[in-house]
Amino acid sequence: MLGSMALRGLAAGATLLAAVVAAPTPAQAAGGSTLVRTDAGRIQGEVTSEGRQFLGVPYAQPPVGDLRWKAPRPVRPWQGVRQATEFPNRCVQTSSWDPGYEQPSYTEDCLYLNAYVPEGSAAVPDGTAQRPVMVWLHGGGLTAGAGEDVVPDTFARQTGAVVVTVNYRLGAMGFLATDDLDREARDGVSGNYGMLDQQAALRWVRANIGRFGGDPARVTIAGESAGGRSVCTQMASPTARGLYRAGIVQSGAYGDCAARTQRDADTSGAAFARQLGCSDVACLRGKPAQEILQAQGRYDWGPVVGGDFLPLQPFEAFRKGAAARVPVLNGANKDEGTMFAFGQFDANGTPLTAEQYPGVLTSVFGPEQGERALRRYPLSGHPSPTLAYGTAFGDFLMACPALRLGEELKGRGPVYSYEFADRTSPPFASLRNLDTDFPFGATHVNEVQYLFKHFGLRTPLNAEQKVLARRMVQYWGSFIRGGAPRADGQPPMPDQRTQDGLVLSLKTASAGGNTLSGTVHREHRCDLWDSAPTE
Known part of the structure; x- marks a missing residue:
């Protein structure tokens, strides 16, 4: 940011x-x-x-x-x-x-x-x-x-x-x-x-x-x-x-x-x-x-x-x-990598092509890990090569490290885990200024505008997103005041000491609302990235 x-x-x-x-x-x-x-x-x-x-x-x-x-x-x-x-x-x-x-x-x-x-x-x-x-x-x-x-x-x-x-x-x-x-x-x-x-x-x-x-x-x-x-x-x-x-x-x-x-x-x-x-x-x-x-x-x-x-x-x-x-409140966003992929490719007018995709994966992740990523993130499973790369990069860079941090912290005190998953969220102010229709989803930084005025600007949230924003503020606020993260009528954010592997998925009502998910590790293919180099 x-x-x-x-x-x-x-x-x-x-x-x-x-x-x-x-x-x-x-x-x-x-x-x-x-x-x-x-x-x-x-x-x-x-x-x-x-x-x-x-x-x-x-x-x-x-x-x-x-x-x-x-x-x-x-x-x-x-x-x-x-x-x-x-x-x-x-x-x-x-x-x-x-x-x-x-x-x-x-x-x-x-x-x-x-x-x-x-x-x-x-x-x-x-x-x-x-x-x-x-x-x-x-x-x-x-x-x-x-x-x-x-x-x-x-x-x-x-x-x-x-x-x-x-x-x-x-x-x-x-x-x-x-x-x-x-x-x-x-x-x-x-x-x-x-x-x-x-x-x-x-x-x-x-x-x-x-x-x-x-x-x-x-x-x-x-x-x-x-x-x-x-x-x-x-x-x-x-x-x-x-x-x-x-x-x-x-x-x-x-x-x-x-x-x-x-x-x-x-x-x-x-x-x-x-x-x-x-x-x-x-x-x-x-x-x-x-x-x-x-x-x-x-x-x-x-x-x-x-x-x-x-x-x-x-x-x-x-x-x-x-x-x-x-106590720690810790999490990441569902589509962290789309902003980075956009900045590397589409923002320069050079969208990633299918022919370039394998070489980019091996260049970024190394030959062995890149080959594995190519099998786990096939182009057939994504709308475009840029989005396929963005998904892999976000999982590697942000989503799986956030889950690993929760594992490391749970032995020393409360650690509450979330994932911001509003894939309809408006791009944050910098990206809106670029006048692009790139599908960023729940990308890096996008949750910040649900908590604060980002760059001093009010975010154009729809009615459902405003409800989600109010609930996120309640979760964060209850934690800051010294309690577990809670929101009115919503599931408490799970503590990894007692609910290991569960993550609070933050979504709008039409996308299923705020729910506890036990599949985030699998969705982000963390079995692959947990064995990857982190530097």
């Missing part, structure tokens, strides 16, 4: 005079004030039709100059009142087909978050004094996106939760590892700056969210795609312990959440430095962000295993009991 369009709120309800006279107590802030004192200074938010929002709140110092490729530093206090009514800078990234992302961003001063507080007093449906909190980590392949990609103000009101969305460093700025940077790192392992940014944001939440009516002891970290992978990674990180009580992983288990080895990351970093004509990190720190961005495209960017942040690969940590024992 990539970027978003800016959203402006309505007029602010408090005045600067009120800020000067007295800072609000947490209870006053929770009761409706748009003026809040954080641990670094006062901020002025604004009132909207859904509650209150505080946009562009700094949670760390700008990672510029000597702080480029350093762990995030606490934000410096400021005097007076800081306006928090506009989305912040996006972190360095290229342009894309997403609404509002037509131009690249070269801005390194980007470590900000947005907080959405429901309308009304601090009282919440379960009767506690403070609201549960959800911290949303955006998707985008760890190279794109921003906290503003979703606007969760309606979700916050419907669930009674305070919702925080976060920017974090991306691409080379967030994940470069080199020998020089290893020597600078306290634990001797570099390359995890974007993940450390996320933890800095969670520490800001722990210190400040009570001033917004949120409960720092009831924080759920959530994300989709790379945001879900981030949640998977944070659950395996010892340095994230105590910063959250639950996790939501949406389409985030791809590659079994695996991180790069230090050796591979440093080798890649050395090649990246040579490409920029640099032999040391001082030279790299002197390069303009635009040059860094232009050089990063050919490399893989992501977290690095082996240091204090991530001593073990996530799945290994889960197996060994070395990861946080927190």
Whole structure:
């Protein structure tokens, strides 16, 4: 999931005079004030039709100059009142087909978050004094996106939760590892700056969210795609312990959440430095962000295993009991791969042909696995070669890893499994903008618009889909509030500890409604992909 369009709120309800006279107590802030004192200074938010929002709140110092490729530093206090009514800078990234992302961003001063507080007093449906909190980590392949990609103000009101969305460093700025940077790192392992940014944001939440009516002891970290992978990674990180009580992983288990080895990351970093004509990190720190961005495209960017942040690969940590024992809501979409197949072929005006199909499978999955996939995904079973490939790729990349993650997690606490299966769902905003009639089905990212305003836009759902969206919000909301995921009159989302192999299939009424399915593993041919390489 990539970027978003800016959203402006309505007029602010408090005045600067009120800020000067007295800072609000947490209870006053929770009761409706748009003026809040954080641990670094006062901020002025604004009132909207859904509650209150505080946009562009700094949670760390700008990672510029000597702080480029350093762990995030606490934000410096400021005097007076800081306006928090506009989305912040996006972190360095290229342009894309997403609404509002037509131009690249070269801005390194980007470590900000947005907080959405429901309308009304601090009282919440379960009767506690403070609201549960959800911290949303955006998707985008760890190279794109921003906290503003979703606007969760309606979700916050419907669930009674305070919702925080976060920017974090991306691409080379967030994940470069080199020998020089290893020597600078306290634990001797570099390359995890974007993940450390996320933890800095969670520490800001722990210190400040009570001033917004949120409960720092009831924080759920959530994300989709790379945001879900981030949640998977944070659950395996010892340095994230105590910063959250639950996790939501949406389409985030791809590659079994695996991180790069230090050796591979440093080798890649050395090649990246040579490409920029640099032999040391001082030279790299002197390069303009635009040059860094232009050089990063050919490399893989992501977290690095082996240091204090991530001593073990996530799945290994889960197996060994070395990861946080927190409840998890985890799942994927039925047609994950159609978006990727479209982007690779049809979007370029070159639909995959029957003649090309066998070669593509062996190229992507390897000769042996490709031959097996050709037998398991015959062209006769699919409307087109592109859709046949998209089905195989989605099963390999997203659907089966999500099921494997559920298996790995069930021995350490509740893990609730779903599959978003509304194959009539409208393509999300980026794809709608492409003016195509490609049959995406329940593709990657499509469930996000059922929970939030995606890119700040309301999705054109029909009456049945609006019902499904309300029920999905109820499932997610009950989990965030601390219970099992439930919706009125619907089957509970199954816990893999007691309902192993069952998945809640999320569908509209005309497609059979929300049902428990025991055939998802077979439908996605996971017996094939569970034996396939995951990197």
